[in-house]
Amino acid sequence: MIKGMTLYYVSRIIITAIFAALLYFTGMLLWQVLLVGGVILALFLWAPHSGRYAIHPEFGITALRRDERSQSINDQAARIAFIVSMLFSGGILVSLGLMGVTSIPIALVMLVPAVGALSYFISDLWFRRSQQ
């Protein structure tokens, strides 16, 4: 725990509780809710120590800010994720077209954001490692 960050920690506990309640009311089992809530809270607690954010306790609940290096890395990662997603979507369309499939399976379409998110996180990690 970092001194002067009480507002940040309290706000993240509240956000986690609200999210957990939403999951519970959508029918998720209690142990699953507790597990997901625990992981989210752990990520919130880890964030100030991750080195990804500049810490400004004076800003209260928004105490964690991206500095210009983090912002630049995020921008590069977002661009790569966008390009990968577009290429992946195009690849699906062309492949299905060549196979003569006229309807696109929804499961394949749902893979597009997953591939985009994955490439975003991998790029982000790679840029952080390579710029140190």
Add this chain to the structure above:
Amino acid sequence: MDLHNQVKAIRLQRSLTQEALANVLGVTRQTIISIEKEKFVPSVKLALELAKALEVPMEKLFWLDERRGE
């Protein structure tokens, strides 16, 4: 033309840790590490803030190619 700097040397002269300098500038320690290793080129604003924090003229802290700051 490549941008070089002597942030590390001047920071050590001032007996400042990377953490302390990062706190003064409101950036992460990783950003200071990247700048010192010349893997990240800071914005003009951050470079000016660095020069101010280290109490040196900008041209002594940063220079292009082989020209070393005096």
